[in-house]
Amino acid sequence: MDKKDYLPIIGLEIHIELKTKSKMFCQCQADFFGKEPNSQVCPVCLGLPGALPVPNKKAVEWTILLAKALNCQINHFSKFDRKHYFYPDLPKGYQISQYDQPIANNGFIKIYYEKGLEKKFRIRRVHLEEDTGKLIHQGEETLIDFNRSGLPLVEIVTEPDFNKSEDVKRFLEELQVIIRYLDVSYADMEKGSMRLEPNISIKKLKTQNLKLKTNEIDNLPSYKVEVKNINSFRFVKQAIDYEVERQIKILEKGEMPKQETRGYDSKKGITYSQRSKEEADDYRYFPEPDIPPMVFSSQEIERTKLPELPYQRYQRYLKNFSLRQQEAFLLTRDKKIADFFEEVNNKFQTQSQKLSLKIDNSSQAIANLIVNKKISLNLDVNQFVNKAITLLLPKKTDKELLKKVINKILTENKKAVSDYQNGKKNALMFLVGQVMRELKGKVEVKEVIEELNIRVRS
Amino acid sequence: MNLLGKTVLEIKSLIEKKKISYNELWEFFLKRIKKYNPRLNVFLTIVDKKTNKIPIAVKDNFCTKDIRTTAASLVLDNFIPPYESTVTKRLIDNGFSVIGKTNMDAWAHGSSTETSDYRPTKNPWDLERSPGGSSGGSAAAVISYLAPAAIGSETAGSIRGPASWCGVIGLKPTYGRVSRYGLIAMGSSLDCPGPLTLSVKDAAYILELIAGKDFFDATSSLKEKEKYSDFLNKKKSYILGIADDYFEGVDKETEKKVNEAIEIFKKMGHRIKKIKLLSPKYAISVYTILQRVEVSSNLARYDGIKYGNSRQNFKEEAKKRMMLGAYTISFGCFDAYYKKAQQVRTLIIQDFNEKFKEVDMILSPTMPITALKLGEFKKYPFFGEKMDVLAEPAAVAGLPAISFPVGLDKNNLPIGLQLVGRYFEEKEILNLSYQFEKETEFFGVIKKGIERYSD
Structure with missing residues (x-):
């Protein structure tokens, strides 16, 4: 089969770390970059017994702002939920996130291509959650740094509207520019304040005809592969192209790619299996009882004004x-x-x-x-x-002055003049330099050369 | 001077008048603790450090800075909090100091203080019996006068139940009236800190100190707290609602004493009105589901990594609750259990709101029976929930309620009566309780209890 018979279906999950002063649910300073491990922690972000989360108002406002910039519909009613899973960097055993009532839904980003072409990529949802701590592996040991724990994180989920890695890259670039315009995050992939996890699957097309019937596209493959650890813009294309290629090869053998999470190894330029996802995760979501639901009136939503994008x-x-x-x-x-x-x-x-x-x-x-x-x-x-x-400014040259200065330089540098006349081309440039210096650059070099040429030759 | 049985406010006044010194005060209580605690097992940690403040006993699920806090579970056996709960902070800032951390059911899971990993607390009225729970240590500390007052916490009945079985006053404030910050979470949407005291005045005074908005608890109310003690003894007659369902399965002697109390209320000029409330059995189901769900989530942080003790230290009760809670919110179960429970919870709230248009308070026994023998609870699954049946509706709705003694049964065990009030109307239930106290002195129950531990 030809490659044309395969259509990559790609959806994105993007995490944006907001640059608020304090963390999402406590007063700890949020800027953790380069700080001593576990120096910016408190009972709340360490999940100590009895500690309670209090949401950061600015983070909520910024999420609304960002969602608006992504043309989303802001929900009047939104709430936080607990997402349960076990991992050492998650101090409470659950992450405070948003499940069925995110802050915003149904947005899009338009990408403008050359020659007036434009493409629209839909955004399914935008929600707010907290970041986890960071595991640092040192030989046999694993250390945990909770400075990052509890940082505000916006999750943007797109529809599976992408078919090309190039589009993903363009989308991310556009998103990054928008976020930086809003000044709500550094959106820096290398530093982890912008993280991309594409979900990739391949659709086998039944017809050789590239004009697809819509229902054929709507019908998504029965599996998807999530790719993690793409921590630079440079690797976005590479990682996706590799994964697409890999899946097509499997399909060509008549097999089905496994539903799994794969990591991207930027040194080898490959993806590798991290965790099988044969069964759906059960995060046992339920509404966060420590935080009352959020209600946004139409006026409040209106009040959030977007800057020029x-x-x-x-x-x-x-x-x-x-x-x-x-x-x-x-x-x-x-x-x-x-x-x-x-x-x-x-x-x-x-x-x-x-x-x-x-x-x-x-x-x-x-x-x-x-x-x-x-x-x-x-x-x-x-x-x-x-x-x-x-x-x-076009320079108006004072011809009289130029002539006067050239006279002066020629009398002062007789050796250079004779050198030039004896074929040492460099000597002319020396003279030009002398003239320019005398005139403090107030003339066009071109004119100096012309004038000098005439005078030296004669 | 004999300090035995002096209330917090009386002690405060004696100190102010320089009739006693803080040193004498602490000597007095520390000596009593040394003598009686081995018998009663009230305290898990004793703070043998005198201060120029009034000693108070605090349930061991409140984080106290630099003082070991275990929630009566070996999982936290050596946990020393680096921070102070809002409740204890407000007490410390207002002239109190923690004398000891009281025993409880482990993680507050229970109604008997028997699930404590540090052996049960004995009921001071009968050492064979349970003091109730989960704030059993706090109630026992007050009636045996090892502290002039105590702080407890209630998820559903954990203050009122032990107050009833130990014969003291137990106040469960409106949900959100008192900050939960630093209270080791059990059922987050239900947990309420509150005082256990020897007098209604003390309860009002302590509530005044610990209530009010806390910016560390997003569920704490912005509503201004009130000067509850100023409102005591306001001449006001109330309409008290009584629902038949709240007397169902109640022990005859308990029913009799509660009915006698009702007659006294009438004589005092209050009106009694029969009402029909949703059967409390619905509250049991709602409570069981929601509390288990929240427990399964709240205990997830004790992963065996951070507090030094393995998860093997979770005992049967906690494990059962976590399993059941995790199941009820697992994929496909959420709607059938959690969502439905929340819907019924809304119905219970609506039902109360309707009835509170007709009556000012709802009156009932606090517990269907008096203190059980230790070991009885284990015989029946969900026995604790059944014991707390009369306390659960108010807990599920988040309403304020108080329990106070109305007499002793033939075994010389205290019987408690509870009043449930409208949201944030603690001052009304405190006022009526105070009127009743002035009228009856709680039939001498508190006095008798303390006298068992004289000398």
């Missing part, structure tokens, strides 16, 4: 600044850079008006300077604008 900003750049698509896209990928661009652009426009300078499509020119890193972004706005002006 990357795609809207991109559109505005096309419209208001007449930027080319590529620069508009690149600039708006990072909110800080986009903000910087707008500040520089504003200042530049007023400055150039004051000096009655005329530059064609100066916004695009500034966009180019930023995108191509022609000027360091570490400069402050004023310094950047000044540099941009010198770079972008």
